[in-house]
Amino acid sequence: MHENKVPGDRNAPPERKAKPTLKTIAKLSGLAVPTVSRALNDAPDIGSETKKLIRKIADEIGYVPNRAGVRLRTGRTNVISLVMSTEHDNHTARLISSVAGGLQGTRFHLNVTPYAPADDIMKPIRYIVETESADAIILNQIEPEDPRIAYLMERGFPFATHGRSNWFDQHPYYDFDNEAYGRHAIDLLHARGRKHVAVVAPPLRQSYALHLVAGLQARAKANGQTLFILDQVNSDNPSEDIIAATTDHLTRHPETDAFVTASTTAALAVLAGVEGRGLTVGQQIDLFAKEAVPFLKMVRADILTMAESVGSAGDFLAKAAIQAIKEPDLPPMQHLEVPVAPASDG
Amino acid sequence: MHENKVPGDRNAPPERKAKPTLKTIAKLSGLAVPTVSRALNDAPDIGSETKKLIRKIADEIGYVPNRAGVRLRTGRTNVISLVMSTEHDNHTARLISSVAGGLQGTRFHLNVTPYAPADDIMKPIRYIVETESADAIILNQIEPEDPRIAYLMERGFPFATHGRSNWFDQHPYYDFDNEAYGRHAIDLLHARGRKHVAVVAPPLRQSYALHLVAGLQARAKANGQTLFILDQVNSDNPSEDIIAATTDHLTRHPETDAFVTASTTAALAVLAGVEGRGLTVGQQIDLFAKEAVPFLKMVRADILTMAESVGSAGDFLAKAAIQAIKEPDLPPMQHLEVPVAPASDG
């Protein structure tokens, strides 16, 4: 019933760059396949010269064992499973669990590959594509000219993104309309009489940060408000840095009567900085924050907030990825989540 | 060089309960293996009676296709990979990325299986074990008589836990010493002259909550302090519920001069509740909070905190899981993280 038209499917003719297998090494070395296998596994009955030769070839052509082959023969999966509850409401947990939820009932499993900010952003992507260890990839933290997206598009590898790149019209994505969010925020502050707005923005290399700032700027200009983007810190920085930057900014620009931030953490840090200067939020100064989970509103009614729900993103991304796998010729699934405007609207 | 003594390994004699394969169904039905395959895939050249029969048998014996077999033959991995940064400091992201970090350089991959609180806690475990889709499992949110642990121990399936069960001496674990944390907290409050302590505890079905409460109770008794565990809410509840419970408790027990909580969220909610009653933290009342990431201290110096680092947990758990796989006969790797006592100590 389901479409099984894998293009070029008669007994797997060597497509692409023909991933090297033991057979490849066997041919190159003139040895038998089992010999190659045993050499790479350092078996005692293989000559040391042979081992050296085989290892050299393997390195050169970048051989990586096919996991399915190993697993089928040995029963070893080479996988460790982290089974975790997603009871705690945070961005990461929500995204993961909502993607997993979207995969429920399909034949697909979810594999999470984290990378530290310091790591090469391309490494996990290349690994997955080259070893074909997934049918599709879901990415977040998108940048305008994201090299991962360029790489995947070039190869025709199925993927979906949480956020838009410059090529967003060509690939599946789910995004929150941060530009609209920025407009709403500024308009609301304008309606409350605020004239000098300071912003602790997300890292500006990321698309959503640029969208947010664009929205803020457009409306601030229209409203005749002053907009100041703090350039020493971003909303992902440690609280102490944000507090310091907030204090510093207030010293140099005492006319500031509003702050906009893009995360709960940053909002609380700004709050601390503002209060440290003896100012009261809601009186001399306003604080507007975007939150993944409605939270600030609960503890501090004086903070202005607008929530971005993450829950539906994962579900959509899961479906978009599956469509990219199964129906690569259909137009990509795309969704731009429009923020719900708060009470006072322009 | 590495130990390869898989017990009973001469051409895979049918061990355990012999997972059903196409061959099993073929034998039971008297049909050929390819026929069974095509029937299950709803190929047009299989009779409808045959299909019905084969599907019935497959259902009865609980046939699930072997992923390695499918992947090897078709190239389909049936995996969707979520490549995500762990830039945001939260508990989930930290645990995942630190486990992944501990797996760096090994042959193991990490697979994250989230489950919603409402789901059957055993379902993902059973699936992994029955389909052999991992070599080991890492669990968190451990309960004293956790059925997952009983299941895994009974089957001799390798695993490691973040937290201790009642059988903790028999399995690998990493845990934070919440009992010591509880003692320190109470002692510190005692040193500050606090006599009536209220606690917003984690859900009491979980081991770490019980440890925490035990530590609090032991010391409160020794110090002659009153201890009150709020039983309407736990630290995972929504902020508004915690605020309400805090307010309610203060109304009924106005003598309360300290709160202890186990999460940042709960601490902020309690803070809101306390301030809502016109009390000032650090003056009439103290607030002591446990945090995964030092955070509250940054924004509110008047809150007492003690941090639990999650980073080292993942690394340890990864290694513990690998040892459980490779050296099942060695004593399990175990670690109890001792909290760093704050300045004032008993």
Add this chain to the structure above:
DNA sequence: AGGTCAATCTAAATCGATATAGGCTCATCT
């Protein structure tokens, strides 16, 4: 009656890696 064809099913090959048994080549021993 002989032939054609559709409907169903079976046989064999294959994906990649590895375990097991067997074969060949020397060197060494009696």
Add this chain to the structure above:
DNA sequence: AGATGAGCCTATATCGATTTAGATTGACCT
């Protein structure tokens, strides 16, 4: 000299599922 054996490599079978080609059966047609 023939035998023994260590050292090193090859051949074959196998894990589970799927694909392709080929075989069987019976119905239907001229």
